[in-house]
Amino acid sequence: MSDDTPWLNESEMETWLALIGLVSKLPIALDEQLRRDGEMSHFEYGVLASLELAEDHTRRMSDLAALVNGSLSRLSHVARRLEEAGLIERFPCPTDGRATLARLTDEGVHRLTKAAPGHVALVRELIFEALGEEDAHRLGRLSRRVLERIEDGGGESARIFRRL
Amino acid sequence: MSDDTPWLNESEMETWLALIGLVSKLPIALDEQLRRDGEMSHFEYGVLASLELAEDHTRRMSDLAALVNGSLSRLSHVARRLEEAGLIERFPCPTDGRATLARLTDEGVHRLTKAAPGHVALVRELIFEALGEEDAHRLGRLSRRVLERIEDGGGESARIFRRL
DNA sequence: CGTATAATGTTGAACCTTCAACTAATTATC
DNA sequence: GATAATTAGTTGAAGGTTCAACATTATACG
Numbered sequence: 352m353s354d355d356t357p358w359l360n361e362s363e364m365e366t367w368l369a370l371i372g373l374v375s376k377l378p379i380a381l382d383e384q385l386r387r388d389g390e391m392s393h394f395e396y397g398v399l400a401s402l403e404l405a406e407d408h409t410r411r412m413s414d415l416a417a418l419v420n421g422s423l424s425r426l427s428h429v430a431r432r433l434e435e436a437g438l439i440e441r442f443p444c445p446t447d448g449r450a451t452l453a454r455l456t457d458e459g460v461h462r463l464t465k466a467a468p469g470h471v472a473l474v475r476e477l478i479f480e481a482l483g484e485e486d487a488h489r490l491g492r493l494s495r496r497v498l499e500r501i502e503d504g505g506g507e508s509a510r511i512f513r514r515l
Numbered sequence: 516m517s518d519d520t521p522w523l524n525e526s527e528m529e530t531w532l533a534l535i536g537l538v539s540k541l542p543i544a545l546d547e548q549l550r551r552d553g554e555m556s557h558f559e560y561g562v563l564a565s566l567e568l569a570e571d572h573t574r575r576m577s578d579l580a581a582l583v584n585g586s587l588s589r590l591s592h593v594a595r596r597l598e599e600a601g602l603i604e605r606f607p608c609p610t611d612g613r614a615t616l617a618r619l620t621d622e623g624v625h626r627l628t629k630a631a632p633g634h635v636a637l638v639r640e641l642i643f644e645a646l647g648e649e650d651a652h653r654l655g656r657l658s659r660r661v662l663e664r665i666e667d668g669g670g671e672s673a674r675i676f677r678r679l
Numbered sequence: 680c681g682t683a684t685a686a687t688g689t690t691g692a693a694c695c696t697t698c699a700a701c702t703a704a705t706t707a708t709c
Numbered sequence: 710g711a712t713a714a715t716t717a718g719t720t721g722a723a724g725g726t727t728c729a730a731c732a733t734t735a736t737a738c739g
Contacts, residue, residue, distance in 0.1 A: 356632040357639065363648075366655030367638055371561075373658040374538050375584035380665045392725085397535075413687060420539035425726060427689055432725090449687040449734045468520040474531055475521065481664035482657060484527075490657045491530030493650060494537040500645035501544050556695090577717060589696060591719055596695095613704045613717040 377477070384473045389466025394421060395429060396470065399438060399455060399463045408455040411444060415453060438462055541641070548637045553630025558583060559593060560634065563602060563619060563627045572619040575608060579617060602626055 359367060381393040389396065397419040402408050410418075416426040430453055433439045438459035444450035455463070479487045523531060545557040553560065561583040566572050574582075580590040594617055597603045602623035608614035619627070643651045 356635055358635060359638070362652065363643060366651055366658075367642065369655045369658040369662060370541075370642065372584060372662050374541050376662060376665050377534075377538050394725095411687085420536060422727075423688065424690090424728075428725075431689090444687095447687080447735075451688060471520055471522060474523070477661055477664050478531065478534065479527060481661055486657060486660075487530055488526065489653065490661075491533040493646060493654045493657070494533040496650075497641055497645055497654075498533060498536050498540065500641050501540050558695095575717085586697075587718065588698075588720090592696075595719090608717095611705075611717085615718060 380477065381470075381473065384469055385466055388469040389462055391462070391466060394419060394425075395433060396463070396466060398426070398429060398433065398453075399459055400467075402439065402453060402455040403460065403463055408460075409452050412441075412451045412453060433459070544641065545634075545637065548633055549630055552633040553626055555626070555630065558585060558589075559597060560627070560630060562590070562593060562597065562617075563623055564631075566603065566617060566619040567624065567627055572624070573616050576605075576615045576617055597623070 378393060385391050385393055385396050391399070398415060401415060401418045402410055412426060412430065413423060416423045419426070421429075430439060430441060434441055437456060439453050439455055441451050441453050444452050478490070482490060542557060549555050549557055549560050555563070562579060565579060565582045566574055576590060576594065577587060580587045583590070585593075594603060594605060598605055601620060603617050603619055605615050605617050608616050642654070646654060
């Protein structure tokens with residue numbers, strides 16, 4: 352095979368490995384703290400936190416799924432467990448019979464409140480203290496640009512593929 | 516409770532959400548392409564690629580685990596599946612009776628070769644084309660700094676906790 | 680209206696990862 | 710050199726995620 356693939360050069364490879372390292376290890380660090388301080392995963396924390404910010408502590412399942420970057424199926428399973436644990440409750444949406452609403456319970460608020468300070472402290476240490484406000488802000492902007500590209504259709508080849 | 520927790524301000528929250536978005540979605544985009552072009556996950560790709568770069572296409576399991584940012588247990592399960600699929604083979608290390616060596620087979624090389632061009636193309640598009648070489652390099656440097664902080668013990672609170 | 684299509688969620692099975700327990704070999708220590 | 714502690718790796722069970730199939734309700738459109 353004639354190799355016209357534009358492989359990564361050494362500098363690009365270093366960049367890529369650093370990013371992959373971050374993407375693999377940051378979630379583990381977050382899960383570790385939250386498991387310890389709140390007996391929950393980072394995904395579950397996201398669900399609870401996102402409900403706490405919402406009007407009446409209530410959101411539609413599909414909105415919630417989008418906010419926490421998860422599939423509806425994943426959220427549905429997680430919601431069942433959170434409901435069994437008494438941290439949220441679910442009930443049908445009065446205005447759209449297809450939809451389900453999830454609401455944070457008082458106990459959910461309590462558990463979130465217990466875990467949150469440690470979580471914020473960890474985020475501060477790993478991002479804002481490690482980089483300083485300015486560089487942290489740069490990291491945010493760069494992340495957003497990559498994110499846009501990802502959401503733009505998952506890559507050129509995927510777009511072509513999907514059109515067939 | 517008197518609330519002296521230094522919550523994130525709006526700008527910090529935007530930064531953090533962007534980063535979390537990246538960390539949740541980049542792996543999904545990578546897995547999608549590799550699943551399509553090579554019937555493998557990104558983690559499996561990492562294992563095969565890391566073996567291909569090695570002397571004699573062979574590495575110790577524990578070295579491999581560190582290189583792909585995974586636990587030894589996870590790697591062991593994955594290695595069993597890759598071995599069953601004929602992509603790698605495992606055999607005891609001749610110089611250290613505790614260790615196991617993993618070697619990429621010819622079929623493993625073939626499968627890797629099949630998936631690699633699409634993978635590189637995706638990485639190029641999502642990172643280097645989206646950001647340009649210079650900003651991509653910045654992203655790499657920032658990632659590395661956060662990574663160092665993570666590996667520095669998982670955060671101040673964790674260090675204190677662990678000392679008790 | 681009535682049917683076709685799309686949107687919203689849930690479920691169970693298959694699959695993957697983590698966790699704890701375990702085996703086996705090596706190194707440290709006395 | 711025997712025993713203890715450490716290191717390397719595997720395993721099975723428990724728990725979480727994905728995938729495909731399904732049920733249900735809403736919307737489009739003829």
